[in-house]
Amino acid sequence: xxxxxxxxxxxxxxxxxxxxxxxxxxxxxxxxxxxxxxxxxxxxxxxxxxxxxxxxxxxxxxxxxxxxxxxxxxxxxxxxxxxxxxxxxxxxxxxxxxxxxxxxxxxxxxxxxxxxxxxxxxxxxxxxxxxxxxxxxxxxxxxxxxxxxxxxxxxxxxxxxxxxxxxxxxxxxxxxxxxxxxxxxxxxxxxxxxxxxxxxxxxxxxxxxxxxxxxxxxxxxxxxxxxxxxxxxxxxxxxxxxxxxxxxxxxxxxxxxxxxxxxxxxxxxxxxxxxxxxxxxxxxxxxxxxxxxxxxxxxxxxxxxxxxxxxxxxxxxxxxxxxxxxxxxxxxxxxxxxxxxxxxxxxxxxxxxxxxxxxxxxxxxxxxxxxxxxxx
Amino acid sequence: xxxxxxxxxxxxxxxxxxxxxxxxxxxxxxxxxxxxxxxxxxxxxxxxxxxxxxxxxxxxxxxxxxxxxxxxxxxxxxxxxxxxxxxxxxxxxxxxxxxxxxxxxxxxxxxxxxxxxxxxxxxxxxxxxxxxxxxxxxxxxxxxxxxxxxxxxxxxxxxxxxxxxxxxxxxxxxxxxxxxxxxxxxxxxxxxxxxxxxxxxxxxxxxxxxxxxxxxxxxxxxxxxxxxxxxxxxxxxxxxxxxxxxxxxxxxxxxxxxxxxxxxxxxxxxxxxxxxxxxxxxxxxxxxxxxxxxxxxxxxxxxxxxxxxxxxxxxxxxxxxxxxxxxxxxxxxxxxxxxxxxxxxxxxxxxxxxxxxxxxxxxxxxxxxxxxxxxx
Numbered sequence: 001x002x003x004x005x006x007x008x009x010x011x012x013x014x015x016x017x018x019x020x021x022x023x024x025x026x027x028x029x030x031x032x033x034x035x036x037x038x039x040x041x042x043x044x045x046x047x048x049x050x051x052x053x054x055x056x057x058x059x060x061x062x063x064x065x066x067x068x069x070x071x072x073x074x075x076x077x078x079x080x081x082x083x084x085x086x087x088x089x090x091x092x093x094x095x096x097x098x099x100x101x102x103x104x105x106x107x108x109x110x111x112x113x114x115x116x117x118x119x120x121x122x123x124x125x126x127x128x129x130x131x132x133x134x135x136x137x138x139x140x141x142x143x144x145x146x147x148x149x150x151x152x153x154x155x156x157x158x159x160x161x162x163x164x165x166x167x168x169x170x171x172x173x174x175x176x177x178x179x180x181x182x183x184x185x186x187x188x189x190x191x192x193x194x195x196x197x198x199x200x201x202x203x204x205x206x207x208x209x210x211x212x213x214x215x216x217x218x219x220x221x222x223x224x225x226x227x228x229x230x231x232x233x234x235x236x237x238x239x240x241x242x243x244x245x246x247x248x249x250x251x252x253x254x255x256x257x258x259x260x261x262x263x264x265x266x267x268x269x270x271x272x273x274x275x276x277x278x279x280x281x282x283x284x285x286x287x288x289x290x291x292x293x294x295x296x297x298x299x300x301x302x303x304x305x306x307x308x309x310x311x312x313x314x315x316x317x318x319x320x321x322x323x324x325x326x327x328x329x330x331x332x333x334x335x336x337x338x339x340x341x342x343x344x345x346x347x348x349x350x351x352x353x354x355x356x357x358x359x360x361x362x363x364x365x366x367x368x369x370x371x372x373x374x375x376x
Numbered sequence: 377x378x379x380x381x382x383x384x385x386x387x388x389x390x391x392x393x394x395x396x397x398x399x400x401x402x403x404x405x406x407x408x409x410x411x412x413x414x415x416x417x418x419x420x421x422x423x424x425x426x427x428x429x430x431x432x433x434x435x436x437x438x439x440x441x442x443x444x445x446x447x448x449x450x451x452x453x454x455x456x457x458x459x460x461x462x463x464x465x466x467x468x469x470x471x472x473x474x475x476x477x478x479x480x481x482x483x484x485x486x487x488x489x490x491x492x493x494x495x496x497x498x499x500x501x502x503x504x505x506x507x508x509x510x511x512x513x514x515x516x517x518x519x520x521x522x523x524x525x526x527x528x529x530x531x532x533x534x535x536x537x538x539x540x541x542x543x544x545x546x547x548x549x550x551x552x553x554x555x556x557x558x559x560x561x562x563x564x565x566x567x568x569x570x571x572x573x574x575x576x577x578x579x580x581x582x583x584x585x586x587x588x589x590x591x592x593x594x595x596x597x598x599x600x601x602x603x604x605x606x607x608x609x610x611x612x613x614x615x616x617x618x619x620x621x622x623x624x625x626x627x628x629x630x631x632x633x634x635x636x637x638x639x640x641x642x643x644x645x646x647x648x649x650x651x652x653x654x655x656x657x658x659x660x661x662x663x664x665x666x667x668x669x670x671x672x673x674x675x676x677x678x679x680x681x682x683x684x685x686x687x688x689x690x691x692x693x694x695x696x697x698x699x700x701x702x703x704x705x706x707x708x709x710x711x712x713x714x715x716x717x718x719x720x721x722x723x724x725x726x727x728x729x730x731x732x733x734x735x736x737x738x739x740x741x742x743x744x745x746x747x748x749x750x751x752x
Contacts (some may be wrong), residue, residue, distance in 0.1 A: 023399065036579050037695060058685045060590045085703060089484070089504075108465070112491045113484025113502045126489045128465070195567040198560075200578055202614065203412050214436045216411070238578065241511055259554060308432045319413060363662070 007105060007130040008045045013123075014102030016043045016130070019111060025316035026131045028241045031244045033065035040092070041067065042099050052077075075099060087115045088183040097121035107131055129375040136313055137334035142242065143239065143358055146314065146336055149237045149244035150356055152197035155191045157370055158247060160206065160231050163189055165376045169225035173233050174252055183208065183219035188311035190233055201212055201237035205247075206231050212249075212350035215308055215342060225252045227260050234318045243318045245338050246271035246368055247354035250376045262343045262351040265297045265376045269341040270353055273310065283328025283337075286310055290341050304345055314356060335359050379735075383481060383506040384421045390500075392419045392506070395487060401692035402483055402507045404617045407440035416468070417443065418475050428453075428471070439511055451475060467491045473497035483507055512689055512697035513710035519734055521692065522624070522712055524618035525613045525731055526574035526743045529691045531713030532566045533624060533746055536582065536607050539565055541752040545601035550628055559584065560596035570611045580607035581623075586728035588625075591684055591718060593726065601628045604635050604725040619694045619712050622744055623730035624752045638719045638727040639750045641673045644715040646729055649686065652739035659704025662686055666717050687714040688730060711735050724731050 014026045017180045018041045020027040022034045030041050031051050039057070043049040050068040052075050053061045061069040071079065076098060080091035094117055103123040106115065107130065111155070115124050149158030167174040174181040183206040191322060194201050209227040223229055232247040249263060257362070271289045287310040291301045300304045309325030314336055320340075322329035324337060331337075335358065342352030355368035380392045392499045396403040398410045406417050409425050415433070417423040428451050429437045429733060437445040448454065450473060456467035469628040472480070472494060479499040483506065491500050514522070532542040539562055543552040550557040559582040570577050583595030585603040599605055627637060641749065645666045649667065652665060663686040666675045675681045685701025688694075690712055698705035707713075718728030731744035 013438040034579065034594075054677050054684075056591050058679075060593055088703070106488060108487055108489025112482060112486040112488050112500070115488045115491075115502055116502060124488070128489055130498055184574075191571040191576070192568050195571065199577060202576055203410065217412075218438055230586055266656050302433075303431050308430075322446060327464070344688070 003134050004043050004049070004130065005045050007233055008043075011105050011125050011127065012103065013125060014045055015100035015104050016127075016129070017041065017096055017104045017106050017110070017118075018290060020109075020113060021313075022241060024186055025135065025241075025320060026109075028051040028154060028316045029131065029135050030125045031065045031067045033061055033067065034241070035061075040096060042096065043222070044100065050099075052099070052288045063121045065180060070099070070273070073157060087241045088099075089114050091288075092120060093117035094235050105130070132321050135315055136329075137332060138315060138336050138358065139334075142315065143334075143336060145242040146241045146244060146356070147367050148175065149199060149235055149242055150246070152199045152237070153235050153244040153246050153313070153367070154196060154370045155197065156193040156201075156233060157246060158225060159189050159193045160233075161248065161250055161376055162194065163224065163228060164250055165251060167223070169253065172355055174225055180222045181223050184221075184229070186223070187219075190231075194233075194235045198239055199237050199345070203236040207350075209349055210346065213346050213348070215344060215350065215352070223252070226255055227251065228255055228351055230350055230352055232352065232354065233305050241316050243314050243316070244367075245314055245318060245354060245356055246338055247352045248356070248370065249351045249353060249374065251374055252376060254375060256348065258345075258348045259351060260319075260346070260374065261297075262299075262345075263300060265294060266285075266341045266351050266353050267372055269293050270339050270355065274355075274357070274364050274366060275332065277359065279333055279359060279362050280330055282330045283322050283324035286331075294341070294343070299343055301360050305343055306341060307344055308340075308342065310339050311354075313337045331359055333359050333362075377378050379510050380425070380506065381421050381504055384419075387481050387503065388479065388503050388610075389451075389481045389501060390744070391480045392450070392503075393472055393476060393480045393482050393486070394419065394507070394715070395490060396485075398617065400485070400615075401511065401649060401696060402485075404692045405511050406509065407441045407443045409437055410617070411437075416472060419474065420471065427476075428475070431605060433442050446475070463493075465490050466496075471494035471495060493520050496537065508697050509576035510689055512705075513708060514691060514712050514734070515710075516545045518691065519710075519712060520616040521544045521581060521616045522612060522620060522732070524742050525575060525611055525618055526622065528570055528575045528610055528613070529620045529622050530579075530744070530746045531573065531612050532569040532611070533607060533622060535569045535611075536562050536564050536627055537624065537752055540599065543599070543628060545629065548600065549598040550601055557681070560597075562599070563595075564608055565715055567608075570609075574615060575611035575613050577609050577611040580589055580610075581606055585725055586722065589720045589722050589724070591720060591726065591728070600629070603627065604631055604639075604727055606726055606728055608728065610690075610729065612694075615619055617692050617720050619690050619692070620743075621690055621694060621716075621730060621732055622746065623716055623718075623728045624746065625729060625750065627750055628752060630751060632724065634721075634724045636750065637673075637728060638675075638724070639720075640727050641670060642717045642719055642727050643748055644684055644733065645669050646715050649715050650733070650742060653707065653735065655709055655735060655738050656706055658706045659686070659698050659700035660702060661704075662707075663701045663704060670717070670719070675719055681719055682717060683720055684716075684718065687730075691715045709735050 138148035340354030716730030
């Protein structure tokens with residue numbers, strides 16, 4: 001049975017409805033249509049999924065989407081709009097209600113404004129997990145897409161680390177080809193290599209020294225010798241929408257003994273976790289295992305030390321189900337997720353290593369092949 | 377008076393609440409904080425805006441955001457979560473209600489799942505236009521940011537058209553440096569040039585021949601001589617989040633007489649519109665003016681011909697207020713928007729030209745300086 005039909009049956013509803021552009025992972029998953037303005041997805045029980053699009057997108061949607069395509073015109077939108085020309089949400093709600101023909105189920109991120117209008121015509125029930133749960137278990141096609149983006153990420157990581165490796169320290173900063181090797185310069189090189197492979201990335205991190213102690217500091221200015229440099233990139237394949245995610249920490253020349261120890265602990269924590277992964281172990285337990293191991297090494301897990309989740313599912317969103325952290329889900333075959341232990345101290349800097357992989361045959365199959373080498 | 381305070385007074389509410397990552401234009405506008413996971417924005421009447429972030433983002437948010445920063449811990453989130461550890465939305469709602477201290481106003485895109493939880497604690501009112509309206513009138517700082525991205529877009533457009541200009545036709549396709557000049561190759565060149573300028577772009581269009589008749593077809597494969605090539609790019613400045621948007625149509629060698637006529641009509645339509653722009657004219661009227669002009673030239677405006685809106689506001693979203701199309705808003709000083717008439721026919725291909733500019737001193741000040749030249 002179609003999983004959305006099961007959801008509808010569970011709620012005694014007639015249609016599942018979602019709204020968004022393809023930036024919304026659910027919408028991209030359900031439609032496989034790349035579109036920058038919001039479209040409406042409607043799946044009635046027993047029928048295939050359908051999307052309602054503007055006439056401008058109609059023919060392209062028919063070519064590209066796996067969903068059936070209905071134009072707003074066909075769906076009566078402009079007739080409904082005539083009744084109250086200044087209230088487009090009302091007309092949209094009437095159209096959805098008419099296409100659905102009864103009670104609807106929507107995801108948790110369904111826009112409240114539209115829901116309020118829709119409630120005038122039909123009952124609206126939120127199902128938090130329906131599509132999120134479907135998305136968490138990847139098909140072999142999806143796994144192939146994520147592996148492909150991961151390969152692109154590794155090619156870009158190699159470029160980034162190569163620049164650091166080829167640089168030379170001078171007056172306290174790294175110099176390459178006569179100019180300061182900055183975070184910005186490394187990011188341009190990463191993004192250029194990604195683009196050549198059909199991928200884009202935003203918020204890429206190349207942070208150095210004390211900046212690296214803030215996990216999401218994207219980095220700025222000259223890179224320094226003997227200081228940890230965290231490189232974290234999460235590109236998206238433009239054509240398919242799938243993400244990869246990886247992090248390496250490197251240092252030009254010997255870092256402080258603290259950083260060497262932190263690196264060892266993070267690397268070991270990741271290895272121990274990867275070996276402990278089985279069907280049915282929970283993301284919460286894996287996270288706790290890392291907290292415990294790092295605690296045994298003398299590192300805390302609060303506002304310093306290990307201060308974020310162990311990992312996260314990845315697919316059409318960078319962060320999706322399953323959660324590998326407090327409250328985290330039971331892991332299942334087909335889950336694709338990251339493992340990214342890290343340690344952060346204001347006065348010392350940060351260390352993070354991140355791989356991506358999948359549960360197959362009861363264990364963890366790691367997609368990331370990139371070497372782990374602190375000193376370059 | 378702070379415009380959000382006015383909104384709160386109008387609704388007799390105590391706090392304005394929004395949720396999202398900085399991909400959400402409202403959140404980026406209100407916080408000036410770049411963050412990839414959702415944060416909560418709360419502004420109580422008479423108080424400055426505040427954001428609630430995870431401890432991992434706390435210090436970075438304090439450095440980077442214009443909002444006050446509260447950690448989830450300080451806001452009691454983990455205490456609330458203990459009461460029902462599997463219901464994070466409930467704990468989030470309790471936290472929001474406690475911070476707000478009364479009735480809340482939220483934007484139309486506020487997530488329904490969280491709203492339903494929040495309604496257990498306080499009244500939730502949707503205000504569709506509050507922040508959208510604020511965002512539609514740009515400050516001089518914002519205008520400077522958009523102009524900067526527009527300059528980056530023009531540099532990338534010059535690269536793209538340069539490649540087409542330097543190519544040579546051979547066996548029905550364009551060849552450059554011994555290889556087919558494809559849509560993909562031109563897009564890599566565009567994106568690389570944008571990245572060098574700190575900008576990223578997605579869904580860039582380089583479409584040729586009959587593909588160009590579908591306004592949002594992103595294009596694929598070899599570019600052809602004597603066929604219209606539509607180049608449409610809308611980069612975002614990574615640091616500030618502001619967008620630009622521009623389109624040119626070019627042809628390597630002479631196109632068909634139909635395309636020449638369509639190009640003239642589109643160019644003329646844009647010029648006539650730009651000259652007609654005044655404070656207080658409506659986006660609806662400007663759109664109708666173009667429909668009328670194109671109709672006089674023998675072009676329809678339905679599923680072929682001129683098949684989309686004349687333009688759209690631009691800022692922290694590519695498409696925002698004001699609307700220049702049916703139902704479009706009255707234009708005001710400080711509005712920044714595009715003018716992008718186009719004509720599309722399946723058997724002939726498409727033509728679109730798009731500029732961006734602003735209403736100042738009662739007229740239209742065009743930011744786009746890039747030449748309009750069909751044959752290259």
